[in-house]
Structures are given as structure tokens and as C-alpha cells.
Amino acid sequence: MSDQDSSASASQTEGEFEGEMDGEVDGEGERDEYHRESPAPSLSSFSPSLRAVVRIKQKYQAMKKRRQEMSLGLAGAGALTGAPARTSPKIFTFDGLTPSSFPTLTSTIAQRKKRRKRKRVLYPNSGGCKAPPKQEQSRAKYCLYLLFAIVFIQVYNAIENLDDHVLRYDLEGLEKTLRREVFGQQGVVEVLLSHLKDYLSTYVHNKPLVVSLHGPSGVGKSHLGRLLAGHFRSVVGETLVLQYYVLHHCPQEADALQCARNLSTLISEMVQRAEEEEKIPLFIFDEAEHMHDEILDELWQLVASKQSNEYLNAIYLFLSNLGHAHITKHMLHNSSSISMAMTASGRHSNLGKELTPILRNILEKRHLLWTEADILPLGLxxxxxxxxxxxxxxxxxxxxxxxxxxxxxxxxxxxxxxxxxxxxxxxxxxxxxxxxxxx
Structure with missing residues (x-):
């Protein structure tokens, strides 16, 4: 085959392909028949055939691009005029996609970026502020410090004054004396000293201290009263201690009213003198079971009523054998249950818990004076x-x-x-x- 024949066949093939594309005629069968009828090309015709194929590919791409533009134009016109959309299948490619074809997606991304920028925390540059700002201190802080100092000094002085007031009565010396000379009543001694320490630790009180000691004959009630009177005479003076023996000072019942008046006058003078000296007086009433009702009434008025301050700073001690039968019976019936190893304070604690309600019931029936008293039973x-x-x-x-x-x-x-x-x-x-x- 010559060069003219090969160029003629190439031009014929190109013309047939153009006719098929323009007339939209399926030429695949004819092309197959042509290839079957035409003989195979030789090596000398390879370069012109390659050039023809390149031209065909360029024309195919141009036609494909033009067809895509036509389809986009028809789709836009149909959306505006209500024309029916094409039902022919479409081939998806990324060639026709542009950023303007999806504005919603781009706007959403832009909004997210703005939000991220807003949430970002900005820190000042390290070199922008070399010295931190000075905070102004409130002057009220110094006033608060001054108040703390004043309160501390006041509390410290109060504690020192309490110690000085207790040391004035020498309760340590009283404790040694009572432990040495009172036998068998160590539990009562401890409780009595506790009452005295609590009461004598300050000078201002809202009620006088009233203590009532009860026990059988010979257990040491009067002896304890004499020891207390002797100690207080040595620390507060003879004029601020009163030992009142009913059978001695008022033996006749007919003189009970006059005795009550004289006793009230004597107590008033003593508490006024004690107020002037800033001391606490001691009143001891021995054999209280023989006291007449008029004397008990007068004492109850001094103890229970809201008197002036000098009447509230006083110690009243009553010694009697009222309720001794109950104390004796209780100790004889319960001694076997008391442990031999129990201390004196432990035995008195048990005795007080069990006997105090019984004694209080008996004494309150005797007179209302004992409603104001702390009752301490003395054992056998x-x-x-x-x-x-x-x-x-x-x-x-x-x-x-x-x-x-x-x-x-x-x-x-x-x-x-x-x-x-x-x-x-x-x-x-x-x-x-x-x-x-x-x-």
C-alpha cells in the first residue's frame, strides 16, 4: 500500500467519525466492518495515524465540553420556566464543580471559622507590661488588726485577774487541809472543792452558791464546817465569816421571828462590807435540821429572790442530818455490790447519783430553801x-x-x-x- 492510499484511508476515517458525531448515528458497526475489510496498516503509516488520533481526541474533548455547557444552560432555563428536567442519566465528574456552585457549604465553613476565632483566648505579650499593677490596700485592715490586739489583751487580763482572784482564797491550801483532817469523805471533799473553785474564779455572779451536806451523826459534817470557817477567816477576815448554830443562837421557838430578823440584818451588813472589800463572805449553818420555819423563810428570800449584786456574791453552807436514815439504809444494803478496788470519788459518785433524788424529794418537802441548794450526801x-x-x-x-x-x-x-x-x-x-x- 502506498502513502497516498494510507492518507486517503485516514481522511476517510476522520470524515466518517465527524459524520457520526454530527448526525448522532451509531457508527460502531460500520467501523468494525471497515476494519475487517481493510487490511492492517504497515509500519510506514504509523506517524500519520497517530496524528489523526490526536486530532480526533481534541475534537472529542471540545464536543464534550460544549455538550456540558448546553446541559447546564438547559437545566437553568427549566428551573426558571417550569420545564421538565431531563431524565437521561448523567455522568458525575469534578470538572464542572466550582466554589460558586455550593455557596451554603462555604458560608457554613466561614461561620465556623469566625466562631473559632471568637473563642480563642488572647494573652498579653510578655514584653507589654513589665511591672504588675499595684493593688490598693484597705485601711480597714489595720483597724481589724487593732481590734484583734485589744481583744487579746482584754482576754489575757481577764485570765490573769481570775488567777489572782482564786489565789486570794488559797484553795490549794484548803484542799491539803481537808484531805489531811477529813477521814472517809474524800469524794465529798473533791466535789465541794470543785464547787468552790468554779464559784471563786470570778467575782460577778447571777446567784449565790448554796451547798447542803447531809449525813448520819459522827461522819464529819461539823468538823468539815469548822475547817472551812477557819480557812476563810484567815483569807477574807473574821468579819466575813459567820458560823450559825441554831441551838445556840436561837434555842427558843418563840424567838424564831426575832432571830430571823436579826439574822437578816447581820447578813446584810456582812455582804455590804464584803462588797466594799471585793470579797465573798461565807455563811455556815450547822444543825440545820433544828432551824425554825421563820429563819428558813428569811434565808430563802435572800437566796432565791433577785437581790442586788452584793447578795449574789456569797456562799451558804448548810450542815444537817436530814435524810440520814435513807443514807444508812442505802449503804448497808448496797455495800456488797460496791467493788473493793473502787476509789473514794467513785464510791461517792455512785452514792450521789442514787441518793440525791431521794434526799432532794425529802428536803423540798421540808422547805423550798433546798430547791436552790446542791445536795452532797456523806456516807458511813x-x-x-x-x-x-x-x-x-x-x-x-x-x-x-x-x-x-x-x-x-x-x-x-x-x-x-x-x-x-x-x-x-x-x-x-x-x-x-x-x-x-x-x-
Whole structure:
């Protein structure tokens, strides 16, 4: 085949392809038949055929682009005029997509970027502010510091004054005296000293201190009262301590009203004198079971009514054997249940818890004065306590404290039947002085 024949076949093929594309005629069958009828091209015709293929590809791309533009124009016109959309299938490509074809997506992305920018925290540059701003201090802070200092000084002075006030009455010396000379009543001594410390720690009070000691005969009530009176005379003076014995100061019941008036006048003078000296007086009423109703009424008016300040700074101590039968019965019936290892304060604590309600009920029926009092029951004395009383009395009288002689004298005292390994004296230490005087 010559060069002319090959160029003619190429031009023929190009013309047939253009006719098929313009007339939209399917030429695939004819092209197949042509290829079957035409012989295979030779090596000499390869370069012109390649050029023809390149031209065909360029024309195909131009036609494809033109067709896409026509389809986009028809779709826009149909949307405006209501023309029906094409039903022919479409081939999706990314060639025709532009940023303007999806404005909603771009606007959403822009809004998100703006939000992120708004949420961003901006920090000042390190070199922008070299010195931090100065904060102004409030002057009220110094006033607050001054107030704290004043309160501290006041509290400190108050504590110092309390210590000075307690030291004035020498309660440590009183405690040593009572522990040394009062036998068998250590629990009562501890409670009484606790009341005195609490009351004497300050000078201003809202009520006087009223304490009532109750117990059988010979357990040390009067002896305890004499020790307290002697100690307070040495610290506050003779004129601020009153020991009132009913059977001595007012033996006749007919003189009870006059005795009550005289007692009220005496107490008023003493509390006024104590107010001037800034001290607390002590009033001891022994044998209170013999006190007449007129005297009890007068004392109740002084204790319970809202008197002036000088009447509130006073100590009233009542000594009596009221309720002694209940105390004796309780100790004899409950001694077996009391542990031998229990301390004196523990035994008195149990005795007070069980007997105080009973004694208060009896005393309030006797007179309303005891509604204002702290009741302390004194228990029975054991044989060992009686021997200590003999030893102390013999030492005072100058006798040699022979243990054998003390046991013999203690054996002459009458005792209740032994209960729980304990022997309780029926008269306490009341007969000790008389027996020592017979030696």
C-alpha cells in the first residue's frame, strides 16, 4: 500500500467519525466492518495515524465540553420556566464543580471559622507590661488588726485577774487541809472543792452558791464546817465569816421571828462590807435540821429572790442530818455490790447519783430553801476511818500513837453487822474525843 492510499484511508476515517458525531448515528458497526475489510496498516503509516488520533481526541474533548455547557444552560432555563428536567442519566465528574456552585457549604465553613476565632483566648505579650499593677490596700485592715490586739489583751487580763482572784482564797491550801483532817469523805471533799473553785474564779455572779451536806451523826459534817470557817477567816477576815448554830443562837421557838430578823440584818451588813472589800463572805449553818420555819423563810428570800449584786456574791453552807436514815439504809444494803478496788470519788459518785433524788424529794418537802441548794450526801465511816480519827486525836493530845492501843479503842466503838467485808460505825468518830480524854 502506498502513502497516498494510507492518507486517503485516514481522511476517510476522520470524515466518517465527524459524520457520526454530527448526525448522532451509531457508527460502531460500520467501523468494525471497515476494519475487517481493510487490511492492517504497515509500519510506514504509523506517524500519520497517530496524528489523526490526536486530532480526533481534541475534537472529542471540545464536543464534550460544549455538550456540558448546553446541559447546564438547559437545566437553568427549566428551573426558571417550569420545564421538565431531563431524565437521561448523567455522568458525575469534578470538572464542572466550582466554589460558586455550593455557596451554603462555604458560608457554613466561614461561620465556623469566625466562631473559632471568637473563642480563642488572647494573652498579653510578655514584653507589654513589665511591672504588675499595684493593688490598693484597705485601711480597714489595720483597724481589724487593732481590734484583734485589744481583744487579746482584754482576754489575757481577764485570765490573769481570775488567777489572782482564786489565789486570794488559797484553795490549794484548803484542799491539803481537808484531805489531811477529813477521814472517809474524800469524794465529798473533791466535789465541794470543785464547787468552790468554779464559784471563786470570778467575782460577778447571777446567784449565790448554796451547798447542803447531809449525813448520819459522827461522819464529819461539823468538823468539815469548822475547817472551812477557819480557812476563810484567815483569807477574807473574821468579819466575813459567820458560823450559825441554831441551838445556840436561837434555842427558843418563840424567838424564831426575832432571830430571823436579826439574822437578816447581820447578813446584810456582812455582804455590804464584803462588797466594799471585793470579797465573798461565807455563811455556815450547822444543825440545820433544828432551824425554825421563820429563819428558813428569811434565808430563802435572800437566796432565791433577785437581790442586788452584793447578795449574789456569797456562799451558804448548810450542815444537817436530814435524810440520814435513807443514807444508812442505802449503804448497808448496797455495800456488797460496791467493788473493793473502787476509789473514794467513785464510791461517792455512785452514792450521789442514787441518793440525791431521794434526799432532794425529802428536803423540798421540808422547805423550798433546798430547791436552790446542791445536795452532797456523806456516807458511813468504816472501822479503818475510825482508827485514823483515834490516831489524829491521840497525836493532838500528845499520846504515843500505839497501833495496839488504837485497835483496842476502835474495837470499843459500836458497829453495824459486817456487810461486803466492811464494818460501818454506828456513831462515826463522835466518841473518839471522849475516849481519848479517858486515857
Amino acid at each position: 465511816l468504816e472501822k479503818g476511818h475510825v482508827m485514823e480519827c483515834f490516831l489524829d486525836e491521840m497525836t493532838r493530845e500528845g499520846f504515843y500513837p500505839d497501833h495496839t492501843n488504837i485497835e483496842r479503842l476502835a474495837g470499843e466503838i459500836e458497829y453495824y453487822p459486817e456487810v461486803g467485808g466492811r464494818e460501818y460505825s454506828q456513831t462515826g468518830c463522835k466518841q473518839v474525843v471522849a475516849k481519848v480524854n479517858l486515857l
